[in-house]
Amino acid sequence: MLENYPSPRKIGKLYLYLALLFFTLVLGCKRADSYSEKTENLNKLLKSIDSSHESLSSKIYFVTPLEGCYPCINKMLKFAIENAANKNIKVIVSGVGRKDMKLKLASQEFEIEDYLIDDSDYAKRLNLVNGYPCIYYCQNDNVVKFKIINPENFKEELFVEENQ
């Protein structure tokens, strides 16, 4: 009977194969799930801001809180003003209450009218932003990549985009 069982070497290979298959599936599923969830949630957020929103027509969506990494947030708000004419870029500012957001923006010499405003902190509940601004890169109405911005990678992220 013993000769019907695979050799230890073959069993080892089988284990390796199964492990690789398992991790590939897990990681692949996780990433795909994550992007489709981000796509769905970004659409939900934009719909909550503008009920006529239909799809992710811009290439890049910035979502920034007003509380958190202040240098990163300030740079992102400035970037939005500098790129106001670029139809491929949209900036969503998320916070609590329009009055509070207006005052916070004004204290940094920004105007609330220059941004898409999420005044119910919905972006946070949708896990689209936390204490750091985020960049969502889109293609064919889907999120294909996202980055959480910190003071170290902000310039790098913009540099990449400026050269695309």
Place this chain on the structure above:
Amino acid sequence: MPFSRIFLSAFVILILLSACDQKYKNAEESANEKPSNIPYTHKLAPAETLVFDIDQETSVNNFFYDAFTLNDVEYMGLMNRNNNSLQIYSIPERSLYAKIKFDQEGPESFPKFGAFKVISSDSILILNQYGKNLWLVDIKGNVRKKYDIKNLDGPLFSLGITFYTGIKPLLIGDKLYIKSQSIMVDNLQLEFFEKSNKREIEIDLKNETWKFVDVSYPSQYQGNLWRFDISRDLGKDGNIIYSFAIDSDLQEYNPINWTPTAHPAKSDFVGSINPMTKTEDQEEMAKYFLETPKYTNLVYDKHRDVYYRFVSHGISTVNSVTGDRNTYDDTSFSIIILDSSFNKIGETKVEDKKYQINCYFVTEKGLFISNANPKNAELNEDKLSFTLFALQKTGA
């Protein structure tokens, strides 16, 4: 049996994956921990609402409040970060009494106003971010003195300081205490929690000198990363009482010898608190900070001679009903009540999604907590609203 082994391996992997999920369930379980059956003698009960109309320059979200008495009248002061001003409201009149604005730029500027300590209407100490400037002004905003605080290391510069109500400057005689850190590392480095990182600065207003004093994280912090919050207040006997985020004890420091005395003050709603695993993943970090309970603001109520210790309960990242992410505004919290000898005499869980845990002040009537939780359905952006939590005997 090799194929049994394969099944066994698959089983082990499944167990491991389920353990990963379990890690984030602990916080929820901890938050739902039931209070013990200790017959507490006191509780805090919502008693009345105090409302102030606010102007178009003032938000309901302010992070620094303090109450004080001038000529037998009670006032509440707030630091308005949006317009760099100190705003003082009369509590009996429920209206704005004084607004002292400071310029952000220019020769007479006081940029990034951060905190204040009202001594009298002629003497209000004001500090800005990093404690770079310390001035004495009167209630009309006239500058009476610009301190030039120095030591051998140079002028006063307080690392990492962002003032809020739970870490207001404390004045004992001619000494002003401000929270700081003595080494330039962030809270994601183990060194941050070591004894060498002194967390308090003593400013001698008379001699215009400053020094770090011997206050650091308790020993259980060392060797791991943790929630880093500290709150403290001036206690009954002129000692400073510290509440560290993960330490169930309060630490009482005598400002002469700086030797701590521990006083048990554990919450009934918090089990063991786990350290943070170092990660570059921002979402993981956010999860840790949301799900991990912490001890937070510590307040001495001199009118009733009791201490209040706020406890923020952990909350699971995902809301099990809506599927949305929870935020700090969804977190439950309770308030431990201790008598002046640090005996725990009560712990009251407050209503969820109504209050701003970091916005409070104490008057003769009791502890007032802001109703400006963004999830509060009654939130009005043109009114500052506070609930009085009256200290009552249980059964009363």
